[in-house]
Amino acid sequence: MGERVTQYHFDPDDYEKFSQRLHQSLAIFQQLIKRPGFGEGPVLLGAELELYITDKQCNALPINQKLVEEFNDKKLTHELNRYNLEYNLSPVSLKPTPFKSITEELNRIITSLQQLADKHGGRIFPIGIxxxxxxxxxxxxxxxxxxxxxxxxxxxxxxxxGHFMINIDGKTPLQFCTDEVTMEGANTSFQLHYQVKPARFADLFNAVQLATPVVLALAANSPTIFGHELWHESRIALFKLTAETHQPHSYWHQPARxxxxxxxxxxxxxxxxAEAISLHPPLLPICTDTxxxxxxxxxxxxxxxxxRLHLGSVWSWNRPVYDPTNGGHLRIEMRSLPAGPSVIDxxxxxxxxxxLSEGLAEQMNYLLPAIPFSxxxxxxxxxAKRGLNAKLIWPSVTSHQLAEQPVTKLVDILLPIASRGLAKLGISSDEIDKYMQVIKDRTIAKQNGAIWQQTMxxxxxxxxxxxEALHQLTEKYFQNFMSGQPVAQWARE
Structure with a gap:
């Protein structure tokens, strides 16, 4: 939807008309989801990968518009900053090897982009920050x-x-004030789009919310900003702080975008x-006459x-997406995972x-009362703060109590649930075993992208x-990425 934006000056009438159209659209959507057959097509999985462009010395290289033009593929788009790209991968069926299909496309695209970037003295690779x-x-x-x-x-x-207060704690905290939205563009992610039938949306979305912290801890890959050692997944803090500029009220704050x-x-x-419409004012009040x-x-x-335009400008870490193609459907967009450190990771x-989301979804009626959303x-x-070192609160239906557990211990409990969820979708046992082993290897090695970067x-x-240490670190990261090896196998020397 963002490609339709051709202006950036708006007057009060634009905002008023847009708000009216938003409420009308919501009412029509509520009619639409009751239409027989809406969202009942085959379940598909899609993904978007954001990438950094650097020169051969590992410095950010601002040539995204040149690469997009020369690559000539509508799935490749610009990102906020001139040294970032995004590739929108083809949606795939879940049966029997969706991750193999995504991997093959991703490897093919990355190879082609590397060849193109090389002609301009550049490299491309996925890394959170x-x-x-x-x-x-x-x-x-x-x-x-x-x-x-x-x-x-x-x-x-x-x-x-108009100012963004960046205040992130860590081993060497980062504090400064900026008026540049480009700080937000320092973040790159690997986003998933999961099609879901309307009747299953609530249970599956809640399951995604419950599962996300576990996966984020295991996937953390963004431990530094400007050389400051911060959160294991510093993207989470940075994006929140640069998504809007607050003017705090005396006793309450506007909900974060x-x-x-x-x-x-x-x-x-x-x-x-309805929540996104009610809590967040429009940023891009562009109306159609349809x-x-x-x-x-x-x-x-x-x-x-x-x-659709408004939902795309409210940046919840998991959010609903309405797509009108092929009779219309709903998706859950999962936005919290970082780019990198390898394709297999x-x-x-x-x-x-x-x-894990599929495996937990069938239990949500029991789990929701067992753990407060807070x-x-x-x-x-x-x-996000502690990654593999995190301790997470987890419900137990059988013992009727909450317990704080190290995420590495929690993985042993949850991997079988995730395997069952994938099997229920018709995904092959070989594919399930392969990727669950990659996760298990991380917990055994006690190494994900963030810990590898911190250690190095x-x-x-x-x-x-x-x-110089940061440049050496990035060079070693790039070489490891190009090897194709999962991060659990990356040497710490």
Whole structure:
């Protein structure tokens, strides 16, 4: 939807008309999901991978527009900053080897992009936050020069006083104030899109919320910003702090636009859509003249452009997506996982999140009363802060109590549930065993992307000044990524 943005100056009438269209669209969506057959097609899994572009010395290289133009593939798009790309992978059927299919496409695309980037003295690879990123790389000149990003920048700044307070704790805390939205573009992720039937939405979405902290802890891959050692998954803190500029009220705060949610879902996707409309003002008030009610009357699937545009500008870590193609369907977009450190690691993270969500979904009637949502939200930030070292609160239906457990111990309990969830979807046993073993190997080695980066950086700092150590770290990361080996097997020397 963002490709439709061609302007970034709006007046009050634009916002008022857009808000009216949003509420009309929500009412029509509530009619649409009752239509027989809506969202009942084959279940598909899709993904988006964000990538960094660097030069051969591992510095951010701002050539995304050149690469997008020359690559000439509509699935490759710009990202906020000129040194980032995003590739939208083809949706795949879940039977029998979805992760193998995604892997094959991803390897093919990365190889082609590497060859193209090489012609311009560059490299591309997935990493949550580039260790060599500098304050010069968040200069306004680094923003991709297209109307969509100018409009988003202006809209986000208008939410508050125009300044972003970056305050992230850690081994070497980071504190500064900036007025540049380009800080947000320092984050790159591996996002999943999972199609879900409307009747299953609430249970499956809640299961995704419950499972996300576990997978995030295992997948953490973003431990530094500007050389500061921060959270194991610092993207979570950075994105939240740069998604909007608050003006705190005396006793309450406007709900964060980048959030983990406000409670368990009790009804369905329309509940989350209503929440996004009610709690968050529009950023991109661009309206169409399409008569959605007439489309409904004609038996067509309404495009609901304003609703889709607005939902795309509320950055919940898990959020609903309405897609009008092929009669229309609902998806859950899972946005918290970092890019990298290897293709096989990203596939294992995806397999665990999908499998665990499916395995837990059938238990949600029992699990929801057993754990308050605030504890799951706490788990999410604990996982982002401490990664594999996190302790998460987990419900026990049999013992009727909550317990805090190390995530590495929790994995032993949850891997069989994830395996059953994947098997229920018709995924082959070989594929299940392969990716669950990748996860298990991480817990045995006590190494994910964040811990590998932390360990290597601390070793390198004994021999090199900080900036040289960061470049050496990034070079070693790139070589390991190119080897195709899972991070559990990466040497720490």
């Amino acid at each position: 580039l260790p060599t990123l500098t304050e010069d790389d968040i200069d306004p000149a680094m923003m991709t020069d297209i109307p969509r990003y100018h409009a988003l920048t202006k809209g986000v700044k208008a939410l508050g006083n 980048a959030n983990f949610g406000h409670g368990w879902v009790r009804h369905g996707g329309e509940e989350l859509m 008569d959605y009610q007439q489309q409904m009357a004609d038996g067509l699937t309404p495009s609901l452009d304003e609703l 990203m596939m294992a993270n995806a397999a665990l999140l999908i499998g 504890y799951v939200k706490g788990n999410f930030y604990e996982a 950086l601390n070793k390198l700092k004994y021999h090199y000044p900080l900036q």
